[in-house]
Amino acid sequence: MKKTSSAADSANAPSFKRFMYERGPMLDDVKHSVYLWKKTPLALIGTVIIGLFLLIALFAPLLAPYDPIATDLSRKLEAPSAAHPFGLDQFGRDVLSRVIMGSRIEVQIIFIISIISITIGLVVGIVAGYFGGVVDEILMRITDIFLAFPRLVLAMAFAAALRPTLANAIVAISLVEWTVYARLARAEAIKVRSQPYIEAIKAVGASDFKIMMFHVLPMSISPVIVQLTMRMGTIILTAASLGFLGLGAQPPLPEWGAIVSDGRSYLMNNWWITAFPGMAIAITVLGFNLLGDGIRDILDPRIRR
Amino acid sequence: MQGRRGDLLDISRLRVVFDTYAGQVKALNGVELWMNHGERLGVVGETGCGKSVTALSVMRLIEEPGRITGGSILFEDRDLVLLPENVLNAIRGKDIAMIFQEPVAALNPVMKVGAQIVENIECQRKSAASVQAVRKDGQASRRGAPASGNRPQGRVGTQRISSIQIMRDMLGHVGLDWQRTENLYPHELSGGMAQRVMIAMALSSRPKLLIADEPTSALDVTIQAQILNLLNSLVRETQTAVLLITHAMGVAAQFCDFIAVMYAGNVVEYGSLQAIFNNPLHPYTKGLLRAVPKIGKTDELQSIPGIVPDLIAPPGGCRFHPRCPHRRPECDKAQPRFEPAGGEAEADRHHVACFLYQRDR
């Protein structure tokens, strides 16, 4: 046990020091997680990949050498060269710049879908798991209904009913994605609600809302986060598939799936249009999968303690 | 090298460590205890004292990351610490049997109870038969075909039936209705019934030593009484010695002849029931006895100040010294020797490890 300054000192110390002292055990928890993370190769590789991905997305305008939508029909379908490492597509646009800017779109897609689906999923799952009985039945049947929709078919239906846009594609994916988290959250909530510490808090007089929000939720959230990270790859693939089918991002948006689709007809002779965005998708999905595996290992209580 | 103290079991200077990522847990720090055939020794102590580890060591069931790092466990005349695995396998379950605290967990959950017991019986018969076959062959080759050996299938057939009969007798012997019980799955048994099944299986080979690790801690009081009563009569019948691990002083007091009190990896006091309860010497033993509530007790409960030590970094010298009301300067320098306490009958076997009673050489 490392030496810490005495409680009396810290009570009178400047507020930051006191703040840190009070957070001591929580910081230890974080430090321990970091330690385990450093020891888990999968998590490290995954983090590196995703880190690169996020950095590229963040600095995309600075990194992209050319304007991703500027066309130059005189130079269409040029092979990769020193000036254009990823070559040019059928409109003379620099594929490298398109891929780099596309990473931003991917990040937006992932971010929005995650927020929407986790929020809905956690609310439905925890309420269902905590109350049980009729509430649980109703909520789970609703979940079943949404789960029954194949994602792509739902997106196509959306596109047919409304205009095919990226926003609609995002909504379509979120509408099915939340069900996964709802089931997970419900399973955790059921485990947690019968624990003695929940009964103890009820005995103290906490309201159901408080209990669900501050006691059940923190215990239910980690498997959901892990599942999210593991599903991130699938989400990207789905968005890319929709883009590929023309149901998601519309031209000239450089969404990776759309770019892959662009290069379809030119695959035999001008492979670079499809190959590079395809590789970007593959590497990013791989990165998320590795990160998800790594996080799951880190949070595994047997390794942790 | 001291003379043999117990003709059945003699544990001397036993040390066991567990290598965990948090550090090395020095679980047993030179345990000393012994028993003779047919005796009942109760090992009492609180959480972390090492009583279960001691029991598992006798069965050589300590696994990674734990290992025996010193001492000897003499079972009759063999040192169990030195024996190879195949010899140990012959001893486990036959000469030394063990029952545990959670009997339902020790049974195979997907096999009916009757079938499990039969399996146990047949296992034992096979190993007994193989020993016998070697002997019989030797005789047969001298006298011609043995009288009962001309129908090998038939013999297997009758053996199977009689295994089932033995199983039914066993269940009846431990107070269970075989008709009802043999077709149940372990999770359908109550705690008391499951423990009876375990006792039946453990004693079926008429072992010389039965190790019972908290056999009644998970049971209701009235069921505990039934099980202790049953155990009492059965071990008398099979003349089995019992090493009873428990944290319940009442159980130890009513069932055992001798007591070993353990604290933080050592036996701090050992002696007959009378000696330990009527004349406790070690400060920990005294503290423990004063803390036990008893129906009809009029004195106030006394507690022992402090908490059990961390076995990764235990206190130096006597491990009890930080909590001891009679602490002396020498207590943190060296471990006290485990020695006979003077002034009592030989038969009491009263030994204690404490500087208060060290005889200066």
Add this chain to the structure above:
Amino acid sequence: MQATTERENRDILIQANHLKKLFAVKKNFYSRPLYVKAVDDCDFSIRKNTVFGIVGESGSGKTTLGRVILRLIEATGGAVVFDDTDLMSLSGQELRLFRRRMQIISQDPYNSLHPRKVVKKLIGEGLKIHFQLSSQEIDERVKNILTLVGLREEHMYRYPHEFSGGQRQRIAIARALVLKPEFIVLDEPTSALDVSVQAIILKMLKELKRDFALTYMLITHDLAVIDYMADDVAVMYLGQIVEMGSKDDIFSRTAHPYARLLIDSVPPPAPSEHWSGKILSGEIPSPIHVPSGCRFHPRCPQAKDICAKEEPVLSELQPGHFAKCHFPLNS
């Protein structure tokens, strides 16, 4: 235990009448439900500043009773009157606020504290709900209560897993006490603890009761603990109270055969006392299909014909001493 004078009336904190709790069990969606009679028609009163002990084995319903009393489980029938307030009539919000006056300490020290919250939050939570205090005041009260239970200020910032079982029970006690309750249900508070730790906790509970004028309901299977702590005792079997009285009544003038066998089954921690060795045979019957007449009759050494046919009434043998038996011992 039924109050007969005005003075005694004022002394009673909890009055429980005909408490009943049934759990429905269904084999499948279509079958008719069967009922586990966890608590069946229990009547008792608890006087202020006393310890009311409830003794029983598995299936006796004592744990359920402890929770029904606090309305942590809703009773199927019956009433609980807490100092002139009918608990069953309180609405959700009223009940939550009323909880300040009645707390529970449960059996499992390893699971009764939220694993992801530091001690300060665990104890402070109740304060936030029931009192309007500044965060400094909350800190002060938490510090004080921790000192009272024998812990230190720096423990405020630690997580439950950093403490031993005994320390965790102290934290649970602190959490209950900081609300200044009048009544605490102690559900096997020391069963999971070592003997020496148990002694510390029991002594502390006794002192706290004296210093803060508390009333306890002590639920346990350990008769020695009952002898040490309780003033009045109720013995439960299969959901019913089979004997009830002062501690002396129960131990020295035992009337119900089950209570007698229960006491006799406890192995005394002393070699000189010979264990009487009277064993109660058989197993506890299913609480769904309870035996007819007196529920104990199949295992009772003195059962007669009438015991299987007619259920005995809990009758008063001596003032304050009740037994539910056709042929009570010592009568």
